[in-house]
Amino acid sequence: xxxxxxxxKCIVCGKAFAEDDDIVVCPDCGTPYHKECWPEDNICVNNExxxxxxxxxxxxxxxxxxxxxxxxxxxENAPGQKFCGECGMPLDAAxxxxxxxxxxxxxxxxxxNGADGENDDGMPRPRAIRLTAQSDLDGIKLGDFFxxxxxxxxxxxxxxxxxxxxxxxxxxxxxxxxxxxFYFFYRRMTKLGIFFLLLSFLLxxxxxxxxxxxxxxxxxxxxxxxxxxxxxxxxxxxxxSLGNLSMQIIAAAFANYWYYRKARKDISAIRSVFxxxxxxxxxxxxxxxxxxxxWGGVIGAFAGYMILSLGFMLLMSYLF
Numbered sequence: 001x002x003x004x005x006x007x008x009k010c011i012v013c014g015k016a017f018a019e020d021d022d023i024v025v026c027p028d029c030g031t032p033y034h035k036e037c038w039p040e041d042n043i044c045v046n047n048e049x050x051x052x053x054x055x056x057x058x059x060x061x062x063x064x065x066x067x068x069x070x071x072x073x074x075x076e077n078a079p080g081q082k083f084c085g086e087c088g089m090p091l092d093a094a095x096x097x098x099x100x101x102x103x104x105x106x107x108x109x110x111x112x113n114g115a116d117g118e119n120d121d122g123m124p125r126p127r128a129i130r131l132t133a134q135s136d137l138d139g140i141k142l143g144d145f146f147x148x149x150x151x152x153x154x155x156x157x158x159x160x161x162x163x164x165x166x167x168x169x170x171x172x173x174x175x176x177x178x179x180x181x182f183y184f185f186y187r188r189m190t191k192l193g194i195f196f197l198l199l200s201f202l203l204x205x206x207x208x209x210x211x212x213x214x215x216x217x218x219x220x221x222x223x224x225x226x227x228x229x230x231x232x233x234x235x236x237x238x239x240x241s242l243g244n245l246s247m248q249i250i251a252a253a254f255a256n257y258w259y260y261r262k263a264r265k266d267i268s269a270i271r272s273v274f275x276x277x278x279x280x281x282x283x284x285x286x287x288x289x290x291x292x293x294x295w296g297g298v299i300g301a302f303a304g305y306m307i308l309s310l311g312f313m314l315l316m317s318y319l320f
Contacts, residue, residue: 005032008058011046012037030056088165138164144267147284148291159256160263169257177252181305184251185297187259188290197301199247201308203240210237212313221313222320266290 005017010033017023022035026044039045049056067076068091077084077091084091133143137160149156159171176183181200184193210228212221226233267287274283 005058008032010034010037012039026056029054032056083165085166085168088162137161138264140264140267144271144284144287145263147287148263148267150288150292156256156259160260163257163260170253171256173252173255176255177248180248180251182298182301183255184258185301186293186295187255188292188294188297189258189262190297192258193297193301196247196251197305200244201305201312203243203247204309205312206233206236206240208309208312209316212316222316224316224320263291 005021005023006019007016009016011031012033015034017032017034024033024035024038025031026033026046029044029046029049031044031046031049044050046056068079068081069076081091083089133141133146135142137145142157145157145160162168162171173183175186181193181197184190184196209224209226210216210233213223213226213228214220267290270283270286270290274280274286
């Protein structure tokens with residue numbers, strides 16, 4: 001039994017246990033003693049531990065596991081990492097420290113204590129995480145992000161917090177997945193919208209040729225030397241279909257991050273001109289106008305796509 005306690009200190013004499021020491025252990029709390037230090041009345045002197053009903057624990061227990069498990073989402077993180085790579089929860093020593101986006105009065109984390117406030121692994125369970133309009137997200141106030149977004153999207157704000165805390169770029173935007181050629185116009189990201197609209201049109205050209213030549217749209221627009229039923233042409237259709245799917249996945253994965261970057265750029269530009277005075281109705285109105293959503297942009301993008309498609313059909317009918 002000596003090996004187990006080697007290096008630990010006797011509660012009576014304060015000396016460390018040696019490899020060959022005779023040790024007596026309290027049957028109730030497990031506190032170890034040198035045999036000669038064990039009380040003659042056979043009553044353990046570790047009263048504090050007995051009053052709490054606890055058990056003695058080694059001071060040399062391994063407290064540095066290979067990974068750090070997040071108490072919020074359960075993700076295993078690499079040793080030394082300060083924040084969870086999945087949800088941004090502070091890990092280990094950073095758990096109760098200052099949060100990079102929450103260092104103002106009213107912005108704080110609360111944790112419950114005791115058995116009811118612990119997870120299965122004994123770690124404290126988050127009880128509330130509150131952000132305020134003054135909370136800082138990598139140099140931008142959270143209130144400005146809310147004003148910029150316009151529709152109080154909690155999903156977008158959650159992703160913004162993740163990007164600011166972890167430096168990550170990936171998320172999932174369902175609107176950008178199904179409508180990559182229109183979504184960016186909806187969020188006023190015009191350059192990206194034009195890029196994805198043109199890319200979508202180019203990938204749809206083989207399909208337009210198929211429809212125009214077979215009369216799928218109600219009439220035959222043109223006839224070319226292409227055999228649209230051949231294996232080669234069907235292979236081109238499949239490649240373009242995979243290209244469209246890849247475009248959708250990329251747009252969905254990065255849409256929120258691209259919007260986060262645009263929001264930061266626009267808000268910083270406005271603040272550099274109008275200053276940091278709060279509240280400032282004029283500044284907040286400028287931020288709202290720079291962001292928000294635009295159904296007009298979506299309608300315009302749809303009209304543009306239809307003009308490109310019909311224009312291509314008319315050009316092919318003129319050439320052939």
